[in-house]
């Protein structure tokens with residue numbers, strides 16, 4: 112069991128939904144009104160409970176994980192050309208890449224996959240969001256597709272700080288974040304990659320990462336051919 116401290120200052124309804132989900136999963140939850148109170152509350156927590164995070168997970172994310180756990184992630188697979196889907200995803204993130212001073216490129220030769228277009232966009236979009244967030248201004252994020260003998264592979268490569276072997280082993284875990292200060296400015300609640308993995312596994316594929324610390328990360332989604 113873990114103890115979670117949820118900050119409800121902006122969105123009490125969201126906090127309530129997150130509390131119900133986490134308690135249902137057997138975790139201890141404290142909901143507080145603001146970030147400072149959350150830190151104090153976290154310090155006061157009984158020592159036998161590990162305070163994992165001060166966070167506000169998106170309810171959509173929690174619902175996706177519940178559905179995946181229950182084997183109830185409903186997919187609507189159809190033929191999709193990655194030459195259409197990947198540029199569309201990149202377009203959706205062009206403005207945020209611009210704001211971050213990051214060059215976003217896409218290289219997607221025609222490749223037909225059978226997948227749920229909404230879920231595949233969600234998975235690639237999560238990777239692109241992370242990549243932009245972790246790439247310093249002046250760097251780049253490359254979205255590309257390639258075909259292997261048994262799979263179509265989508266790569267999202269960035270020129271950010273990369274991940275150590277220890278971090279790579281944890282990065283797809285729920286609620287795991289490398290940055291331990293979890294204010295909302297520095298990002299989300301550490302669910303994005305666990306959802307990416309679930310979504311791709313539901314398609315019969317895999318989600319993996321390779322990285323050289325200091326030389327960026329590449330997240331790869333493999334969809335069976």
Ligand SMILES: Nc1ncnc2c1ncn2[C@@H]1O[C@H](COP(=O)(O)OP(=O)(O)OP(=O)(O)O)[C@@H](O)[C@H]1O
Nearest residue numbers: 241242245271287288289290299300301302303304
């Ligand atoms: N491209 C990347 N480069 C470096 N570190 C990354 C990258 N992508 C993810 N990480 C690390 O992995 C952690 C987990 O990522 P994940 O997407 O699961 O959660 P998040 O982005 O923190 O929150 P959320 O996705 O729920 O908004 C991040 O907090 C970050 O520390």
Ligand SMILES: [Mg+2]
Nearest residue numbers: 241299303304
């Ligand atoms: Mg994320």
